[in-house]
Amino acid sequence: MREPVHSCEEFLLSRRSIRAFRDEDVSVDLILKAIDIARYAPSSGNRQPWEFMIIKSKDRIKELADIHPWARPALGASAVVIVLVNEKQSPVSYIVDGAIAATYLWLALHCLGLGAVWLQTLRNTNKLREILSIPQEYLPVAILAIGYPAEKPKTKPRKSLEELVHVEEFGNKLLKKNLSKR
């Protein structure tokens, strides 16, 4: 189980990309529990253009890990979830909606004590359609490789608030003295 966190802030800040997994089965029921939470993600017009594929077969997981060198972390995963979006159901917003659903799913998995990493799909969408028999109108927006964490990675550095925030007008940056340190 995940170590207990004591606040929403701590919970959000403690999500990491987990790429090393224990050799322990993650049940479909637990994954369904996470998907059940993820389906409450917001979407444009509440169209919910997303669907989810759960993959547990080792052979298929290996095929997914082989689509790109950066997809290799899938190899040790107990399960993989593909987040798909249907362009026809939400033509303007489907990619954004899919990214939000995938993020909700990642946070839900973290909440349930599971580790996950988002693996890029957008370079290899046709390959993924081929491997998983996904129809053309569906875009696989994310692969989440899932398992019980076997590592506790340090937080990677983030850009500072100063770099990121403009106040009222573009270019009007925050003053250093007003910023909190983390």
Ligand SMILES: Cc1cc2nc3c(=O)[nH]c(=O)nc-3n(C[C@H](O)[C@H](O)[C@H](O)COP(=O)(O)O)c2cc1C
């Ligand atoms: C859209 C997206 C694509 C990503 N693709 C990969 C990937 O292909 N392989 C990988 O190991 N990590 C991938 N990641 C994970 C990022 O590398 C990671 O989120 C980032 O380095 C920050 O680390 P953290 O998640 O531990 O905070 C991806 C993350 C996102 C949001």
